[in-house]
Structures are given as C-alpha cells and as structure tokens.
Amino acid sequence: MEIVGSKIELLNLKFEDYLDLKNTMIEVYRNLDDPYWSMDDIKILLKAFPEGQLCIKVNGKVVAAALSIIVNSKKFGDNHTYKQITGNYRFTTHTPKGDVLYGIDVFVHPDYRGLRLGRRLYDARKELCEELNLRSIMAGGRIPYYHLYADEMSPQQYIEKVRLKEIYDPTLTFQLSNDFHVKKIIKNYLPTDKESLEYATLLEWINISYHEGPSFLNTPKSIVRLGLVQWQMRIFKDFDAIVEQIEFFVDALSDYQSDFILFPEFFNAPLMAKFNHLGEAKAIRELAQFTEPLKNCFIEFSVSYNVNIITGSMPVVENGRLLNRTFLCRRDGSWEQYDKIHPTPSEVDAWGMVGGDIIKVFDTDCGKIGILICYDVEFPELARLLAAQGMRILFVPFLTDTQNGYNRVRRCAQARAVENECYVAIAGCVGNLPKVNNMDMQFAQSAIFTPSDFAFPTNAIKAEATPNSEMTIIGDVDLELLKELHEYGSVTTLKDRRTDLYEVILKK
Numbered sequence: 252m253e254i255v256g257s258k259i260e261l262l263n264l265k266f267e268d269y270l271d272l273k274n275t276m277i278e279v280y281r282n283l284d285d286p287y288w289s290m291d292d293i294k295i296l297l298k299a300f301p302e303g304q305l306c307i308k309v310n311g312k313v314v315a316a317a318l319s320i321i322v323n324s325k326k327f328g329d330n331h332t333y334k335q336i337t338g339n340y341r342f343t344t345h346t347p348k349g350d351v352l353y354g355i356d357v358f359v360h361p362d363y364r365g366l367r368l369g370r371r372l373y374d375a376r377k378e379l380c381e382e383l384n385l386r387s388i389m390a391g392g393r394i395p396y397y398h399l400y401a402d403e404m405s406p407q408q409y410i411e412k413v414r415l416k417e418i419y420d421p422t423l424t425f426q427l428s429n430d431f432h433v434k435k436i437i438k439n440y441l442p443t444d445k446e447s448l449e450y451a452t453l454l455e456w457i458n459i460s461y462h463e464g465p466s467f468l469n470t471p472k473s474i475v476r477l478g479l480v481q482w483q484m485r486i487f488k489d490f491d492a493i494v495e496q497i498e499f500f501v502d503a504l505s506d507y508q509s510d511f512i513l514f515p516e517f518f519n520a521p522l523m524a525k526f527n528h529l530g531e532a533k534a535i536r537e538l539a540q541f542t543e544p545l546k547n548c549f550i551e552f553s554v555s556y557n558v559n560i561i562t563g564s565m566p567v568v569e570n571g572r573l574l575n576r577t578f579l580c581r582r583d584g585s586w587e588q589y590d591k592i593h594p595t596p597s598e599v600d601a602w603g604m605v606g607g608d609i610i611k612v613f614d615t616d617c618g619k620i621g622i623l624i625c626y627d628v629e630f631p632e633l634a635r636l637l638a639a640q641g642m643r644i645l646f647v648p649f650l651t652d653t654q655n656g657y658n659r660v661r662r663c664a665q666a667r668a669v670e671n672e673c674y675v676a677i678a679g680c681v682g683n684l685p686k687v688n689n690m691d692m693q694f695a696q697s698a699i700f701t702p703s704d705f706a707f708p709t710n711a712i713k714a715e716a717t718p719n720s721e722m723t724i725i726g727d728v729d730l731e732l733l734k735e736l737h738e739y740g741s742v743t744t745l746k747d748r749r750t751d752l753y754e755v756i757l758k759k
Contacts, residue, residue, distance in 0.1 A: 254366070255547045256312055257309050257584045258543055259366075261307055261583075262308060262676070263302060264293075264304040264313070265297070269608045271312050271443070273288075273290075276369060277617060279359070282358055282446060283444065285443060288318075289443070296318060300347075303318070304317075305319075305372055309363060310683065314359065314362070314529050315368040316357070317357045317372040318344040318354070319376065320352075320353050320355060321350075321351065321385065322336065323350060324351045324386070327521075328498065331437070332439060333355075333440050333451075337355055342355075354390035357369060365473035371557045374557070375424075382458075386458060388552045389434075389455050391437060391442055392425075392426050394410070394420055397409050397420070397446070397447050397448055397450060398447070399444050403592065407706065410452060414433075414605065418754060426454055431454040433452045435452075435453045436456065437452075439546075472510065472730075472732045473728050475510045475734075476729075477510070477513065478504035478505075478717070478728075479512075479513050479676055479678040479723060480500045481681055482515050483721030484678045484680050485580050487683070488583035491734065493522060495547070496561070497545075497552070498548075499653065502556060503723060505721055507725055510717050512560045512561070515563045516625050517563070517690070518563045518680055519538065520690045521684060523687050531601045531688050536573060538566045538606075539567050546565075546580075550586055553578075553581060555579040557582050558582055559581050559582050560579075560580045561622060562577055562579075562582075563678070564591065565646050574603050574606075575598065576589070577589050579615075589611075591626070592623075592630070592633060595625070602701060611640065612640040612641055618641075619640065619643060619646045620642040621637035622645070623645060624647070625660060628645075628649075628663050631666070631670065636757050638671035638673060638745065640710050644674045646666075646675075646678075648679075649695070652681060656694070657694045658681075661696070664700055665700045668711065669702055670704075671742065672702050672737055673702070674713070676698075677698055678695075680695055681718075681719045681720065699715070699717065700712060701728070702736055704742075706735060
C-alpha cells in the first residue's frame, strides 16, 4: 500500500459504507464459512449503537473496522458463546445501561496491514470506553494459529507460549500487545472457526480512568501530549541509516501515545558530508535532493505510528531559490509545509538562502498549531499573527551552534508563550559534526514552555531536556487552561492590547 498522497481517516461507520465493509471482510475472512455481516446486520448495529461502530478509510474507502456493543456483564458472565453475546447475531443484547464495551469484530484489509491500523482502532475503542464510563472492554478472540500446534499442546499451553513470545499468533499476539489479558478459554465460541479449532480467548481491558460526558469521535483533545527529539549530530553511512534513526524516535515516542513529535532544524545535515568538496553553497543544494524522500518517510511513519510529526526543517530548491522548509505530516496521511520566513545572516551569506512568504496556522486533530523555524521565533510579530488565527501550540525546530544563539531562541520562545497565551515547544540538535562545512558544532536544550500564571509551572517550563545530550522529552499540555487564562488570568495579555493605538497586520 502506497501511503504518500493517501488520506487516512478514523470515522464512525455509516450505512453507505456497507459495500466497502463487505468487500474488506471477504478478503479478511476467506477461511470462514460466513465471512461478512449482512446489510440488515449492519443496519441494526448502526441504529442501536452508532458511536460504537468505527472504521478507517483510505482515500474514502473502508479498509478496516471495529464493531462493538454494550452489554451487562453480570447477565452473561465469562462463559458464553459468540451467538449468545450477540443475541443470535441480531445484537438484542446491546443495552446503553450495560457496563462493558464488547468487541464483536475487528479487521484490517490484508493490503493495508503493517500500517498499525488495528492499533488505531483499539486506541479509539479505549477512548470510547473511557468516555462512556464503562468498566472494561471485553471480546472473544480467535487463536488462528492454534491448529498448527494442537497435536503438541493444549490451548492453555499455547496461550502461555504466545504470551511469552515463544509462539506468534496474529490475533492473540496483537491483543496482548494492546494491554488485553486473557480471562479464560472458551470452547465452541465460534463453531465456524476451524483454524482455532473452535477455541477462543475471553479477553479484557480494564478501564482504570473514568471520564464523564458523551462520546464525540475526532473532537479536538483537551490534553495534548508533545514529544520532542533532541537529535545527536553524527555521520550516517547512508540514507537508510538516517531513516532508521528517525523511525527509532518515532517508534519510541508513539509508544507513549504522543500526539505530536517535533524534530530539529537541519537534523539531516550529516548527509551533506559527501558533498564537502563542492563548497558550502553547492553542498546545501545537493542536500536538498534528500528532502522529498525524507518527507515521504515521515508521511508513512505518521500514519503507521498514528502520530502527527513536525519534520524539523530541510533545504529545498524551488525555481532556483533555496528555502528552509518544514512539513507537518498528520496521522491521517495529509501534509502541509512551511518555509522559514527569516533566514539568518549566515544562511544568506554562506548558502544564498531566501525566505518564504506564507504565514498561517495549521489545523490538526488536536486544534490549531503554528510552526516557526529557529530565527523566526525572534520576530514577535509572526507569533502574534498566528495567535490571532487561533494558534494554541507553537512548534519551533531550531539549530544553534553557541550558547548565545541558543539563549536567543529560548528567551524569545518563552516570551512568545507569555505574550500569546500559548504553549511553545522547541527542539534542537546537539553534538559536533566536524566533517560537514558550516555545521561544526551545535548547542541545544529542547523544552516545552508555558504561559506564566498560577495554573502553570512557576518557572513556566513544562519539561526540558538535559543540555547537549541526545534524548527525548515528553510533556502534556492542557488546552483548557489557555481558555481560562485568556478570560481570568492574573494578566490577560491578548485582551488588554491597545488596538486603538496599534495593531499587527498580515499584508498578504
């Protein structure tokens, strides 16, 4: 499956999606006698519990789905069949007054596996369970590889070996990796499941946090988790090696359910080492050849790891002009770009770099964000224009060689957080790169800054890295606190501006 250029969406299933759903189920369940739900079945489900029927679309086509009902666990207990828990497949067991979200189906089209779409559906189910204040998620799970081992071991022994990762089972291994535990083994759970020899695991995920309120899928989140990469400069043997390092950080930060990952400015500069003989201006233009393939890798990682990525920044040559560009790669497969408005004097003198001319905010599933690259954050007008457009989180990839340069970026980023009532995340490169001209050394201490008032840390720093060490930092920011600050803060900077005397205007 080609990810680049694709649109990936997590949505509530609609009746008009039925044909895609049916075709996907036929591909998934080829080995079952009755591989798909009928049109009437789906109509009943959607009428009874529309918010519980989730799907993932790629370019408008349903390629994965998770179907659920709510049941009363005391009525059915732990010893039931699939037919019983679904009310003879007519879902009469669904009750809004139940205490358990019961998963009746999860599947991903074979052509779209490897993109972690199943994990995305499981995460959405967990969010739904929490929002509906239900005790747990339960499901009967197939063990489709058990027939390969049935002559050697019992189902109990098979499950234990899968748990210990001595045996791989495509269904059970995935479920265990998503924090489900096996409550018991059920015989004759799904009589048509010949691969599992009619055995099934009764799985449960315990909801340890309860949140009141209705469920609205894909509404902007209040608590947003930011992951920052403080990148160590070093020589990579080839392009694949730097991609491997990128994926390492994406994998690690996505494991902590980060909503955003921020990479630093010019983190890919080590690839310029092979062009040292060309001189600085030509070498940076040769580096630009890697920007498009790196962007495509970031797009793929944002989808497969279910995280929004700000790609740091990389050089591009466009109509003969050298620009410093970053990309926002959303987890739905869409992407946008931003060009540094203000190249530093050294970028202009050494490379002949020019500035971009578009200032705008970006819409995401966590609200509106802004991006300014390094030197840009030292111009307060830019952040103020973004704040006027609704920006609540500002991301600043940077690259500074001295502590003086770093402190300019840091102090200005902190000021932008205070004066614009927003969060600011900065991420930079560390270490030395002696084999690359104009990239000899770097200094950084990546951080997340907050406004300065009672609801925020007293030093207005949510999290910060150890200076000059390769590492990641993770911090949660609460967007609701910004609303309270705007209305009831000790100072209300945005509201108190004397717009009768002055204003900042975007000319184009």
